[in-house]
Amino acid sequence: KGVYDEALSSFFRNVDTRSGGDGRDISKGKICSLKARALLIDMEEGVVNEILQGPLRDVFDSKQLITDVSGSGNNWAVGHKVYGCQYRENIVEKLRKTAEHCDCLQCFFIIHSMGGGTGSGLGTFVLNLLEDEFPEVYRFVTSVYPSGEDDVITSPYNSVLAMKELNDHADCVLPIENESLFDIVNKIHQMISSGKLGTIVKQNSLVTSSTGSTKTVQEKPFDAMNEQGKVTGFCAVKVVSARFEGSLNMDLNEISMNLVPFPRLHYLVSSLTPLYTLADVNVPSRRLDQMFSDAFSRDHQLIQADPKHSLYLACALLVRGNVQVSDLRRNIERLKPSLHFVSWNQEGWKTGLCSVPPVGHSHSLLALANNTCVKPTLMELKDRFMRLYKKKAHLHHYLHIDGMEQSCFSEALSSLSDLIEEYNELDATKGGPRIEPSRLKIAV
Amino acid sequence: MSVVTVQLGQCGNQIGHEVFNAICSDVHGTHGLCSKKENESYHDACKERFFSEEKAGVPVARAVLVDMEPKVISQTLSIAARSGYWKYDDRSHFCQKQGSGNNWANGYSVHGPKHKDVIMNLVQKEAEKCDRLSGFFTIMSMAGGTGSGLGAFVTQCLRDAFPASFILNHVIWPYGTGEVIVQNYNSVLTLSHLYQSSDALLVHENDVIHKICAQLMNIKQISFRDVNQVIAHQLGSVFQPIYTAEGALHYSRSPLGDLMETLVPHPEFKMLGLRNIPQMPENSLAYSTFSWPGLIKHLRQMLIANATMEEGIDWQVRPPRPGSSVLSKHSTSKLLHFNASIANLVILRGKDMHSADLGSFRDPALYTSWLTPQDAFNLWKTPRAFNKYEKSASLVSNSQLLLKPLDNLVGKAWNMFASKAYIHQYTKFGIEEEDFLDSFTALEQVISSYTIL
Numbered sequence: 065k066g067v068y069d070e071a072l073s074s075f076f077r078n079v080d081t082r083s084g085g086d087g088r089d090i091s092k093g094k095i096c097s098l099k100a101r102a103l104l105i106d107m108e109e110g111v112v113n114e115i116l117q118g119p120l121r122d123v124f125d126s127k128q129l130i131t132d133v134s135g136s137g138n139n140w141a142v143g144h145k146v147y148g149c150q151y152r153e154n155i156v157e158k159l160r161k162t163a164e165h166c167d168c169l170q171c172f173f174i175i176h177s178m179g180g181g182t183g184s185g186l187g188t189f190v191l192n193l194l195e196d197e198f199p200e201v202y203r204f205v206t207s208v209y210p211s212g213e214d215d216v217i218t219s220p221y222n223s224v225l226a227m228k229e230l231n232d233h234a235d236c237v238l239p240i241e242n243e244s245l246f247d248i249v250n251k252i253h254q255m256i257s258s259g260k261l262g263t264i265v266k267q268n269s270l271v272t273s274s275t276g277s278t279k280t281v282q283e284k285p286f287d288a289m290n291e292q293g294k295v296t297g298f299c300a301v302k303v304v305s306a307r308f309e310g311s312l313n314m315d316l317n318e319i320s321m322n323l324v325p326f327p328r329l330h331y332l333v334s335s336l337t338p339l340y341t342l343a344d345v346n347v348p349s350r351r352l353d354q355m356f357s358d359a360f361s362r363d364h365q366l367i368q369a370d371p372k373h374s375l376y377l378a379c380a381l382l383v384r385g386n387v388q389v390s391d392l393r394r395n396i397e398r399l400k401p402s403l404h405f406v407s408w409n410q411e412g413w414k415t416g417l418c419s420v421p422p423v424g425h426s427h428s429l430l431a432l433a434n435n436t437c438v439k440p441t442l443m444e445l446k447d448r449f450m451r452l453y454k455k456k457a458h459l460h461h462y463l464h465i466d467g468m469e470q471s472c473f474s475e476a477l478s479s480l481s482d483l484i485e486e487y488n489e490l491d492a493t494k495g496g497p498r499i500e501p502s503r504l505k506i507a508v
Numbered sequence: 509m510s511v512v513t514v515q516l517g518q519c520g521n522q523i524g525h526e527v528f529n530a531i532c533s534d535v536h537g538t539h540g541l542c543s544k545k546e547n548e549s550y551h552d553a554c555k556e557r558f559f560s561e562e563k564a565g566v567p568v569a570r571a572v573l574v575d576m577e578p579k580v581i582s583q584t585l586s587i588a589a590r591s592g593y594w595k596y597d598d599r600s601h602f603c604q605k606q607g608s609g610n611n612w613a614n615g616y617s618v619h620g621p622k623h624k625d626v627i628m629n630l631v632q633k634e635a636e637k638c639d640r641l642s643g644f645f646t647i648m649s650m651a652g653g654t655g656s657g658l659g660a661f662v663t664q665c666l667r668d669a670f671p672a673s674f675i676l677n678h679v680i681w682p683y684g685t686g687e688v689i690v691q692n693y694n695s696v697l698t699l700s701h702l703y704q705s706s707d708a709l710l711v712h713e714n715d716v717i718h719k720i721c722a723q724l725m726n727i728k729q730i731s732f733r734d735v736n737q738v739i740a741h742q743l744g745s746v747f748q749p750i751y752t753a754e755g756a757l758h759y760s761r762s763p764l765g766d767l768m769e770t771l772v773p774h775p776e777f778k779m780l781g782l783r784n785i786p787q788m789p790e791n792s793l794a795y796s797t798f799s800w801p802g803l804i805k806h807l808r809q810m811l812i813a814n815a816t817m818e819e820g821i822d823w824q825v826r827p828p829r830p831g832s833s834v835l836s837k838h839s840t841s842k843l844l845h846f847n848a849s850i851a852n853l854v855i856l857r858g859k860d861m862h863s864a865d866l867g868s869f870r871d872p873a874l875y876t877s878w879l880t881p882q883d884a885f886n887l888w889k890t891p892r893a894f895n896k897y898e899k900s901a902s903l904v905s906n907s908q909l910l911l912k913p914l915d916n917l918v919g920k921a922w923n924m925f926a927s928k929a930y931i932h933q934y935t936k937f938g939i940e941e942e943d944f945l946d947s948f949t950a951l952e953q954v955i956s957s958y959t960i961l
Contacts, residue, residue: 168605311732312687313518313579317609321653322689325929377929378689390718390730396685408927411920413686414610417732501926503919504948506956 068095076100076123077165101166103128103158105190107147107182108135128162130154136181140222141465141472143185149467155190156197163198171202171316174234178226179210179219188229195233202320205234209367209441211243212448218458220448221473227445228476231483235320237331238432239441241367251363311389314382314416322414323378323434328483331438333371335364335431352387352427356395359431360403367441374437375494376405380414385427389417406490407498436494439487446480453477509642509761511557511747512634513571514662517608517655518580519680520647521573522732525584526740527647528569531558532593534744534895542859542891550892553749553759559594560637567594570637572630573601574662576608576619576654600634602627608653612694613937615657616701620665623658628665635670643674643707643764645747650698651682651691660701667705674764677706678743681713681913690930692921697939699914700947703778703954707768710780711910712739716816723819724787741895742784745902750855750888760888770886771851771906773879776957781909783810784902785818798899800856800864807854807901808868814847814909827873848961849875849884849907856889858899864889876961911958918951 068078076098100123106112109131116124130151136143163169172194176183194203207230210219230237324330337358359381362370383392392415405412421427452458453473462468515524535554559567569588573596575581581603589595602623608615635641644666648655659677666675679702682691702709717738721730725738749759752766760766772778785803788796806818813825825845852874856864870881894900924930925944935941 170606311522313577313607315577315607315609317607317611318653318688321609321611321930321933324933327932380689388729388731389735390722390728393683393685393718400685408924408929409689411685412689414689415687500919500923503922504952506949506952 068098073167098123099125100128101162103130103155103162105130105151105155105182105186107132107143107186109133128158130158136185137461138179138216138218138222139181139461139465140185140188140218140225141462141468143181143183143187144189144225145185145465145467147182147186148189151186152189152193155193159194159197169198169201171204172198174203174205176205177208177210178223179208179214179216180222183208184222184226188226188233191229191233202235202317203233204316204320205230205237207237207239209239209241209445211241212444218452218461220445220452221458221462223445224449224480225472225476227442227483228479231328231479235330236324238334239331239367239438240334241441243368244366247363310384310416310418310420312415312417314380314414314418318414318416319380319432323380323432325377325409325434326486329377329434329486331434333369333433333435333437334366335359336366337364337429337431338425352391353395353398355427355429356381356399359429360399367438369435369437369441371433371435371437372403374404374435374439375491376403376409376412377434377436377490378409378412378414379403379405379434380416380432382416382418382430382432383427384418384429385421385425386419387417387427392417404494407493407496436487436491439484439491442480442484442487446477446484449477449480509557509640509763509765510560510570510638511642511645511764512631512638513558513569514631514644514646514666515571515573515584516646516648516659516662517575517652519649519652520655520659521575521580521584523678523680523736523739524571524573524647525588526733526736527743528558528571528588528594529591530737530740530744530895531748532567532591534748536593537896546892549759550749550890556639557642557747557749557763560597566592568597569594570634571596571600572627572634574603574627574654574658576604576606576615576658578603578605597634600630602630608657610651610653610688610690610694611933611937612653612657612660612690612697613934613939615653615655615659616661616697617657617938619654619658620661624661624665627662628669631666632669640761641670641673642762643676644670645676645678645764647678647680648698649680649682650695651680651688652694655680656694656698660698660705663702664705674768675706676764676767677702677709679709679711680739681711681715681917683714683718684916687714690933692917692924693930693934693944695917696921696947696951697944699954700950703950706778707764708772708778708780708906710782710904711913712742712782713816713913720787720817724817725789727789738787741787742782742902745784745857745894745900746782746855746904748857748894749892750857750890752886752888759890766888767853767904770853771904773851773883776954777850777906779906779910779914779954779958781905781907782902783807783816783905784900785810786897786900787818790896793896793898798858798897800861800899800901803899803901804854804864804866804868807903811849811852811903811905811907811909812847812874813845814912827871829873847908849905850961851875851879851884851886851906853886853888853904855902855904856887856899857892857894857901858897859891859893861889861891861899908958908961911955914951914958915955918948918955922948 078095079097079099102124104112104124112129112131136147174187174191176187178184191203191205210216210223323332337355358364360372365371381392396413513524515521531554535551555567558570560570562568573581573584581601585596585601608619646659646663648659650656663675663677682688714735717735718730720738721727721734727734747763752760771780785806786798806821809815809821809823812827813822815821827846852869854866854869866887869885872881875881875884931941
């Protein structure tokens with residue numbers, strides 16, 4: 065069994081399960097039993113039960129679960145207003161308990177979907193709650209946005225109502241679209257079957273979660289992706305620098321500091337490379353450079369967006385593995401000319417170097433960007449919302465919930481419209497003349 | 509007299525560690541040694557300056573390590589201890605868990621006041637270990653949150669607590685194309701605050717050192733460790749024991765005081781640049797020979813033409829001749845080709861340095877008119893070679909060397925400030941727009957002063 069160290073302690077507690085009750089925390093030494101510092105919340109039991117029967121069952125404590133039976137009926141109002149109210153105390157208590165076990169609580173990760181009822185409604189309720197109860201702690205949200213062919217009819221309502229909450233209460237949001245995950249998985253399938261890759265590719269290994277387990281890609285890519293790999297693996301990469309050593313550490317609070325120039329513009333486009341494992345361990349420079357190029361290509365983004373043709377407000381690169389500052393600089397110099405940066409942030413790069421590579425890879429790169437390419441995603445969302453809202457379709461399901469009024473919808477809509485407008489204004493500056501503001505004059 | 513080093517943030521701690529390594533390895537080196545007596549004298553002076561004795565025998569660095577997150581300090585402590593040649597005092601460090609988030613305001617307004625007592629206690633303890641304290645050498649980067657913000661705060665505290673001691677801030681100028689997006693804000697705030705409490709700022713630019721690694725040291729995949737080692741070598745070449753006066757019988761006792769006296773005649777001018785030659789891969793050293801005239805000639809031209817390294821020096825640049833028209837001497841263009849100096853210090857280490865002729869550095873045309881060349885120029889030397897270089901020459905210069913980088917920095921920061929980007933991240937912790945304006949004003953003043961030399 066391994067040693068419980070600083071790195072593991074970011075995400076897990078080491079619990080002595082021999083004693084009863086809550087289990088005493090062991091701060092150093094051998095791993096006894098790892099428990100994730102997490103709360104699992106769902107208003108129906110199916111998914112949570114699966115987790116508790118799966119390979120990660122020992123990692124989650126039953127005391128960290130909050131479930132109900134009937135679900136939220138894909139209704140944001142049910143999730144947010146009804147269950148929110150009902151479970152508020154329970155959630156706060158469990159949060160406090162989990163927080164107490166932390167030496168230093170730096171941030172909360174919220175992982176949810178926007179289109180449904182629980183993740184969207186109760187999820188954003190919890191977001192509000194976190195701001196009230198723990199105002200100093202950063203709130204990072206990973207949101208799965210519904211695709212155009214989503215089978216939940218009311219997903220536009222749920223998403224837009226949730227967006228307002230994200231606008232107002234999240235520090236950083238990483239949107240992810242299922243369509244992009246599909247495309248990435250398909251691409252990998254194609255590459256494997258067409259034999260395009262010159263080297264041996266280990267089948268069925270995606271970048272996976274921090275526990276280091278590899279999951280097989282099944283015939284139903286939707287399940288495969290939703291359950292593992294992409295989202296969790298990606299979240300793990302994001303925080304890894306906080307856990308491991310490197311020559312230029314990058315922390316979570318630094319991400320928020322560097323990538324959010326204005327409070328409401330906190331939506332980050334993310335991409336992760338490489339997506340597959342290569343047999344080679346010592347990758348020559350050319351491949352390394354390819355990794356950087358890929359991070360900026362449309363194919364590797366986790367939302368349907370093309371950052372290269374939009375405007376960058378800021379960009380962060382976090383590299384793991386045997387990559388040095390000169391590799392990083394060389395690639396920044398190489399890629400910079402093809403990217404458009406906003407006039408007041410022409411050299412807006414945040415970089416981090418972590419010497420520990422992820423399991424199964426020799427290195428990886430996570431690119432996080434604040435880019436106006438999220439605008440189309442937001443605009444599409446607004447369009448889908450309007451198509452329903454204009455006809456007042458399905459509104460009654462929401463309005464008859466206690467606490468819901470027409471104004472909730474109109475406020476959410478205007479919040480989204482305002483956000484889109486802010487991105488429009490920035491886009492308008494793209495390619496325009498650079499007027500440097502005149503400097504302060506000093507009397508000689 | 510002793511120097512207490514305060515290592516601040518990731519950069520400060522990583523560099524500090526390399527500095528002590530370089531100093532130690534130089535002292536234990538076997539190249540270019542002179543007489544036994546000379547070496548012992550060097551060894552003793554170095555020890556007194558940077559290390560204290562421990563009963564166990566391994567010298568203990570006179571240093572305080574500060575960081576707002578634990579990884580770098582724990583790494584630094586353990587690597588030093590493993591070297592077997594020296595170590596840090598196990599108790600002389602302070603760290604927290606959450607970091608400063610690259611936020612100057614967080615470092616300065618939150619962490620600073622919160623941890624002031626603990627940190628100053630550690631400094632006090634180190635200061636008390638010294639028989640006589642020359643002053644403080646702080647190492648920090650300007651780009652991040654801890655080194656920059658907390659560093660500025662700590663410097664202020666040092667000034668308040670030790671009004672009679674010298675404070676030299678070693679400041680790392682980040683890469684131009686970004687390590688941190690808000691680095692220009694952090695830098696502007698740092699420089700303006702340090703200017704008030706520090707005696708001098710000794711600057712190293714990452715871009716410059718990176719080029720040295722690439723072109724002179726032939727390193728293919730340059731790591732921060734490579735960069736830090738070059739920086740440490742250059743610092744060592746300044747701070748190792750030296751004779752500061754002609755015919756002096758013992759090594760100078762007051763390294764920081766001497767430095768300030770020679771280089772900072774006026775509090776408006778505190779920016780010091782550092783050049784050190786030769787610089788080459790270790791395995792080339794055996795095949796190279798150096799001459800003092802050659803080194804001095806190159807160093808002088810590097811000063812005049814503001815060259816950052818020994819390659820690509822512009823030999824066309826000449827100092828203005830006396831009697832030339834007023835117009836050409838005081839050009840209003842900020843991009844003067846000729847680098848005017850206030851004061852310069854040349855340090856020579858290696859055999860036969862007596863034969864070195866520094867007349868060209870005493871040319872009045874190099875300097876402003878306030879000081880005579882006798883006062884404006886100083887020479888320190890020792891026959892004892894430094895760190896495997898049979899002969900090495902360093903230049904510490906208070907001149908227009910840093911004018912262009914400073915101007916660029918302020919320009920970029922101002923550009924961003926005009927759009928108010930990221931300001932909310934600072935006001936969140938108590939640094940308001942007004943504070944930014946004060947800092948900008950202070951630095952424009954410094955730029956203006958250096959421009960009209």
